[in-house]
Amino acid sequence: MLYSKSQPMKTYKYWFIILIITLISCSKDEPIVPEPPTKNAWDEDITYFSHNLKQLHPNLFSKISSSEFDARINKLYEMTDSHSADDIIIGLQKILTKIGDSHTVLANNNSFSYLPIRFEWVDDGLFVTHIADEHESALGQKLTKINNVSIQTVIDSFRTVVTAENEAWFRYRFTTQVLIPEYHKHFGFTQSDNSGIFTFENGSSITLSDGNANFTSIYTNQETPLYLSNSSDYYWHEELNDLLYIQYNKCKSRNDLSMGNFVDNLNSILLAKQNITKVVLDIRMNTGGNSGILKPLITRLDVLEENGRLDASSIYIIIGQKTYSSGILNAYELKQKINPVFIGEATGGRPNHYGDIRSIELPNSKIKLYYSTRFWSITSNDTDSMYPDVDIKLTSADLLNFKDPVMEWIKEQ
Numbered sequence: 001m002l003y004s005k006s007q008p009m010k011t012y013k014y015w016f017i018i019l020i021i022t023l024i025s026c027s028k029d030e031p032i033v034p035e036p037p038t039k040n041a042w043d044e045d046i047t048y049f050s051h052n053l054k055q056l057h058p059n060l061f062s063k064i065s066s067s068e069f070d071a072r073i074n075k076l077y078e079m080t081d082s083h084s085a086d087d088i089i090i091g092l093q094k095i096l097t098k099i100g101d102s103h104t105v106l107a108n109n110n111s112f113s114y115l116p117i118r119f120e121w122v123d124d125g126l127f128v129t130h131i132a133d134e135h136e137s138a139l140g141q142k143l144t145k146i147n148n149v150s151i152q153t154v155i156d157s158f159r160t161v162v163t164a165e166n167e168a169w170f171r172y173r174f175t176t177q178v179l180i181p182e183y184h185k186h187f188g189f190t191q192s193d194n195s196g197i198f199t200f201e202n203g204s205s206i207t208l209s210d211g212n213a214n215f216t217s218i219y220t221n222q223e224t225p226l227y228l229s230n231s232s233d234y235y236w237h238e239e240l241n242d243l244l245y246i247q248y249n250k251c252k253s254r255n256d257l258s259m260g261n262f263v264d265n266l267n268s269i270l271l272a273k274q275n276i277t278k279v280v281l282d283i284r285m286n287t288g289g290n291s292g293i294l295k296p297l298i299t300r301l302d303v304l305e306e307n308g309r310l311d312a313s314s315i316y317i318i319i320g321q322k323t324y325s326s327g328i329l330n331a332y333e334l335k336q337k338i339n340p341v342f343i344g345e346a347t348g349g350r351p352n353h354y355g356d357i358r359s360i361e362l363p364n365s366k367i368k369l370y371y372s373t374r375f376w377s378i379t380s381n382d383t384d385s386m387y388p389d390v391d392i393k394l395t396s397a398d399l400l401n402f403k404d405p406v407m408e409w410i411k412e413q
Helices: 009-025 041-056 066-079 085-099 133-138 151-158 167-177 181-186 259-272 291-306 326-337 396-400 405-412
Strands: 117-122 125-132 143-146 195-200 205-209 215-217 235-240 243-248 278-282 315-319 341-344 353-355 358-361 368-371 374-376
Touching: 041 066, 041 085, 041 358, 041 368, 066 085, 085 181, 117 167, 117 396, 125 133, 125 143, 125 396, 133 205, 133 215, 143 151, 151 167, 181 195, 235 259, 243 259, 243 291, 243 405, 259 291, 278 291, 278 405, 291 326, 315 326, 315 405, 341 405
Parallel strands: 243 278, 278 315, 315 341
Antiparallel strands: 117 125, 125 215, 143 195, 195 205, 235 243, 353 374, 358 368
C-alpha cells in the first residue's frame, strides 16, 4: 500500500504495532516459516529445517559451531538440483549427527527400504537373530561384510548418520539403520537402493531384497530367556523362589493395570512371602516415555528398604544398551534414593541429556523432525553413560544358547 504525505501519523503507528505483535507471536515454541532462497521444494524444506532448529532447540550449538552448521546447510542447498531426495535426507541426518543430541532426529523415512534381516550386537560382534525364512541357514551367523565391504568400514561410515551420545546407543541404533540400502548406496558401497549382499564368518553370502517377507528367528520353537518372554507388556512380574523379578519395558501406564495397583500387588507379595529376599527391576529394554510412571514403585522400594524388609544390596537394577531417556532418569532416581546394585551393561542414555521432545513437519517432504526442548541435568558427574556396578556383557554364546548371564549371576548371590 502507498501512503500520501497527508495520511495521518496514527495509521503508521497502527501498522507498526501490528508488526511488533506479529514478531512477538513467533515464540520459541512455535515453528516459523522463513522465505526460501529459491522456489525449489527441497530448498524450502532445508530452510525450514535450519531456521526452526535455531529457533526451537534449547542449545543447538553445544557440539557444533554456528558457522559449521550454516556451512553444512549451504552445502545441502548446492545439492538440491543434482542429487537424489535420499541424498538430501541423509545430508539432513548428517547435520543432526553433528549436533549430537540423540533426541533431535528425523523420524523414520517411509521412502527408505529395510532389508529382511535383523542383528544383535553383542560383545563379540553382530549376529543374525531374524531373517526372511528362505534364508534360515544364516540364523546365528556372525556378520563380516555388507556388499563386500568390511563390517568395520561400514560401522565407521554409519557413525556419520547415526546420532548417538555414547557407544551403547550407537550400537543399538546401528542394528536398525544398517538395514537401509539407501545408506549403503550413499556411501558408495553399492549401486542398489533396494538390495544388499551379506557375508558371514563361515564364508557364506546371501543377497536380500526389500519387500514383504516372512521372518524366522533364532527363538523359533525355543524357550526364550525370561527377559525376552514378555517384552510387549509395559510392566509385569514373576516370582522365582527367593526372588521377585519385575520387568519395566516402557515408561507408560498399562490400560488394564495402573502402576499404582501393580505396585500394591507387589507389596502384598513381599509382605506375605518373607522367603523373598531379592528384588530385580529389569529396565535393560526401557527406551523411555514418561519418567513419572515409575514413581510409585521407586517410593515403595524406598520404604521397604528403610523399614528393613529389603536390603539395598539385595535390590538389583538391570540396565543395558536400550536403557534410555526416561529409563535412565528412573535409574538415577533409584540410585539417589536407594543405592541398589546396578548390573548389566552401560546404558544407551546419557545421564545429563536433552529431551522432552516435540516435533515439526517439513512442509514439502512431510518428514517429521523431532527436537529437544529441555536439558536434564541429573548428576554432577557428566559421564557419557551410566555404567553398572557389576559389568556383565552378553556374548554370542549366551545369545545362541538362550542364556541370561545377568540373571544367572543374581540367582547365585
